[in-house]
Amino acid sequence: MAIKFIDELEFEGKRVFLRADLNVPLNDASQITDDTRIKAVLPTIRQIMRKGGRLIVASHLGRPKGKRDDKMSLMPVAECLAELLERQVIMAPDVVSDGVKVVAMQLKDGEILLLENLRFHPGETANDPEFAAKLAEMSEIYVNDAFGSSHRAHASVEALPRMMKIKAAGYLMRKELRYLQEALADPQRPFWAILGGAKVSDKLGVVDNLLAKVDGLIIGGGMAYTFLVAQGFNVGKSLVDQTRITYAKDVLEKAKRKNVQILLPLDHVVATAINEFAETKVVDNQHFPSDRMGVDIGPRTIDIFKNALVGAKTIVWNGPMGVFEQPAFATGTMEIAKAVADSGAVTIVGGGETVSAVKKAGVTDKISHVSTGGGASLELLEGKVLPGVAALES
Numbered sequence: 001m002a003i004k005f006i007d008e009l010e011f012e013g014k015r016v017f018l019r020a021d022l023n024v025p026l027n028d029a030s031q032i033t034d035d036t037r038i039k040a041v042l043p044t045i046r047q048i049m050r051k052g053g054r055l056i057v058a059s060h061l062g063r064p065k066g067k068r069d070d071k072m073s074l075m076p077v078a079e080c081l082a083e084l085l086e087r088q089v090i091m092a093p094d095v096v097s098d099g100v101k102v103v104a105m106q107l108k109d110g111e112i113l114l115l116e117n118l119r120f121h122p123g124e125t126a127n128d129p130e131f132a133a134k135l136a137e138m139s140e141i142y143v144n145d146a147f148g149s150s151h152r153a154h155a156s157v158e159a160l161p162r163m164m165k166i167k168a169a170g171y172l173m174r175k176e177l178r179y180l181q182e183a184l185a186d187p188q189r190p191f192w193a194i195l196g197g198a199k200v201s202d203k204l205g206v207v208d209n210l211l212a213k214v215d216g217l218i219i220g221g222g223m224a225y226t227f228l229v230a231q232g233f234n235v236g237k238s239l240v241d242q243t244r245i246t247y248a249k250d251v252l253e254k255a256k257r258k259n260v261q262i263l264l265p266l267d268h269v270v271a272t273a274i275n276e277f278a279e280t281k282v283v284d285n286q287h288f289p290s291d292r293m294g295v296d297i298g299p300r301t302i303d304i305f306k307n308a309l310v311g312a313k314t315i316v317w318n319g320p321m322g323v324f325e326q327p328a329f330a331t332g333t334m335e336i337a338k339a340v341a342d343s344g345a346v347t348i349v350g351g352g353e354t355v356s357a358v359k360k361a362g363v364t365d366k367i368s369h370v371s372t373g374g375g376a377s378l379e380l381l382e383g384k385v386l387p388g389v390a391a392l393e394s
C-alpha cells in the first residue's frame, strides 16, 4: 500500500505532529556534540512552516526509562533548533499534559512547539494507545521523519499514526526509503554488498536477504573470521562467533548454488592486542599465528576487494573492514571507503560505525546515500517492513 509524502499535503492553519529523530549525543555539560540529526530534519520542518503549518515536534533522547530525567531533556535541542532556524522554538515543559495541550492549541501558523523527551513517559516504549491518543488530541496531521526510530513499534511511530487520518512521510524518510527499499528492490547491476564489523548475529538476516539479490558479497572485518573458520582455517585469537559456524557454512553453500560470488580475506593485519602499542604483522590464511588476532584486512585482500568493485553499478556497505578506530588498523576500511566513493555506482552506506568510517576517510559527500538509522537500515536490508512505515499506509 502506498504512503503519502509531505509534498502531497496542505498544512495551512493545521496543527502538525512531526515525529523527528533528535536523539543527539550530549556531553556531561548537556551540550550537543554532533547536530547531524537535527540538521537532517530541517528541510521537512522548513517546508511545513513555509506552507503555514503549526508544528508540534517530538522526539526521544537517550533512555530515561519512562520517567523525567533532566539530563535527557530536549532543552538543548530546542536551543540548537532555534539557532539553525533563526526563529523562536517554544519548549514544552512536558510531553502530554493539560498545559502542553493549551500551548499546542494556541500555536499560530509557522510556529514551533518542541515537546519534552517522549521517553519521559512510559507509554512511549510500551506503544500504549492511551498515551498515543493524548498525542493525537493535539494535532490534525501526522508526519514521520524519524527514520532512525521507525524500526521500533513505539507509541509516537506506531500507535499514533494508526489513529491519524491524514499522515505522511517527511523528506529524510523519503530519501532513506528510496535508497534502502526502492533502489534495492530493483538494483542496477552488477550489485555488490560489503559486510563487516564485529557482530555476525546482527547481520544474519541481512546476509540471507542480500544473497537473493546481489551479484557478489564481500565479507571483511571481524565478521569474516567466523566464515574463515567455516572454511577450515585457523584464525588464532580473532573474533569468532562459535554459534554461527554452521550458519556460515550454509551461507557459503547457498551462495555457490545461487552463483553469487563471496569474497573473504586472503591476508590480514594481525596484532597481539587491540591497542596502538601492539606489535603487528601481515599474514595469509595459511599462516595465521595462533596467538594473534586479525585486526584489519591485508594488502592483497584490499586489492582484490577493490578490483571486485570496479564496474559495480550498486554498492551497499555495512560494517568496517577492521578495528578502524585505531589508526594502525584503519588502512583496509579507509581504502574500501575510497573505492566505494570513487566507484561511480549508486552507493549506500549504513550502520553507525561505517558512517563514522566514511567520515574519517573524508568521502561522505561522494556517497549517494549515507543512512541516518543504524538499526532501521539493517532491518530494511533484511527485507523487513518498518513498523513506523507500515503505520503510515492509509
Ligand code: AMP
Pocket: 196, 197, 198, 199, 200, 202, 220, 221, 222, 223, 239, 294, 295, 296, 318, 319, 320, 321, 322, 323, 324, 325, 351, 353, 354
Ligand atoms: P558492527 O556494529 O557489527 O558493524 O561492528 C563495528 C565494530 O567492528 C567497529 O567498532 C570495529 O572496531 C569492529 N571490528 C571490525 N573489524 C574487527 C576485527 N577484525 N576484530 C574485532 N573488531 C572488529
